[in-house]
Amino acid sequence: MATAPLPEASRVLDLPAPLPLDCGKDLPGVRIAYETYGTLAADRGNAILICHALTGDQYVASPHPITGKPGWWVRMVGPGLPIDTDRFFVICANVIGSCMGSTGPASAAPDGQPWGMRFPVITIRDMVRGHVALLDALGIERLHAVVGGSMGGMQALSLAANFAARAERALVIASTARHSAQNIAFHEVGRQAIMADPEWRGGDYYAAAGKGPDKGLAVARMAAHITYLSEEGMHEKFGRNLQDRESKTFGFDADFQVESYLRYQGLSFTGRFDANAYLYITRAMDYFDLAEEHGGRLAAAFAGSKTRFCLVSFDTDWLYPTAESRRIAHALNAAGCPVSFMELSAPFGHDSFLLDVPALDRVVAGFLG
Structure with a gap:
């Protein structure tokens, strides 16, 4: 979308x-x-x-x-x-x-x-x-x-x-x-993920036949979501548990529950938020002092x-x-x-x-x- x-x-x-x-x-x-x-x-x-x-x-x-x-x-x-x-x-x-x-x-x-x-x-x-x-x-x-x-x-x-x-x-x-510098750094990773998505089109994607920088926005959300959690909470909720499988696939599918969780958070986010808005709001937060x-x-x-x-x-x-x-x-x-x-x-x-x-x-x- x-x-x-x-x-x-x-x-x-x-x-x-x-x-x-x-x-x-x-x-x-x-x-x-x-x-x-x-x-x-x-x-x-x-x-x-x-x-x-x-x-x-x-x-x-x-x-x-x-x-x-x-x-x-x-x-x-x-x-x-x-x-x-x-x-x-x-x-x-x-x-x-x-x-x-x-x-x-x-x-x-x-x-x-x-x-x-x-x-x-x-x-x-x-x-x-x-x-x-x-x-x-x-x-x-x-x-x-x-x-x-x-x-x-x-x-x-x-x-x-x-x-x-x-x-x-x-x-x-x-x-x-x-x-802080660390806060700004995490936001910059997210912004760069959005702007590196070919569908971002310099921010002019609104009339792009239903395509926008969903992949970049999803990655931005995944990176940010990690910062909202604690190591203790992530370990308690996910640990190193596998997702719907008995053994590792030796590939790059979502083998671990935490990987599946982050992918879900990223993809679901694209259905309710605008990528450019994410750029502007994170920049406002970074400027805050x-x-x-x-x-x-x-x-x-x-x-x-x-x-x-x-x-x-x-x-x-x-x-x-x-x-x-x-x-x-x-x-x-x-x-x-x-x-x-x-x-x-x-x-x-x-x-x-x-x-x-x-x-x-x-x-x-x-x-x-």
Whole structure:
């Protein structure tokens, strides 16, 4: 397929003016697709913004329109759950640059053709500008909380740093204030896999008779997925077990269960995500450096902030290890911001924030109050 199909988003906001970007350009005709859950209080003080990760979307607690799978955080968001939609009005928006209804490379440019690689390079702060525009349109001046894991945590930090008056609380899970060289390296492997696929066609594959860089995108997803897991979790789940066979084939088929699993993850991903969007979002993550945005000192990003922070890391997360969260906590302390920080034990690696970790449920519910 040339690209994952764009869904008909149930809720969209078309911005009345171009969105200014960090690259110095203005992005015209911006559409933001979003979902809401719960009821907004009369004083508009019970709103929680949930920011999604790299390959996430706005369907945090409702079925995905393409895959039909449950929302990506249904164990956390809903009536009586830690993010209780009987109490809170929950908003989740698809980031700009993505492919689930918000404006991205697969969207139509002013000339009516897909943006492709003409789409301007965006940053995490640009994504947050889109979120703030949505909050303005909804009449929400101050959030009860902004919440995010992984890239969502980057957005939560960026909102708290650059729009400090907009959030009473910021819950940042399994995230970082900057991408390390290792993080950038893994993303570059994925980007090169996409761009090396002959069907990428310089990013102009949308009208290519149903063909797109599916093989390259699948490899990119496979490489990234490894970073979301822990060695302990992979060993426990797969070990060196063979896949549907009694002995090795002495060939290059998927002999091992872990090989079959990664191939499935890669191929299934191509059915719901756009390759160019993957390029743009990973580049935005690589450019993220909150200290660099504020004169080289991370503490300066939070100077004068009245936001309450909660940072959570996991002991098996080697993508954004505990040291990254501790660095943010030290900067918040230096800035005089109220902050709590905890490392939780879980065997799932970086993906722990999405999986069954009861201790995380208690932290989220307790912090949101």
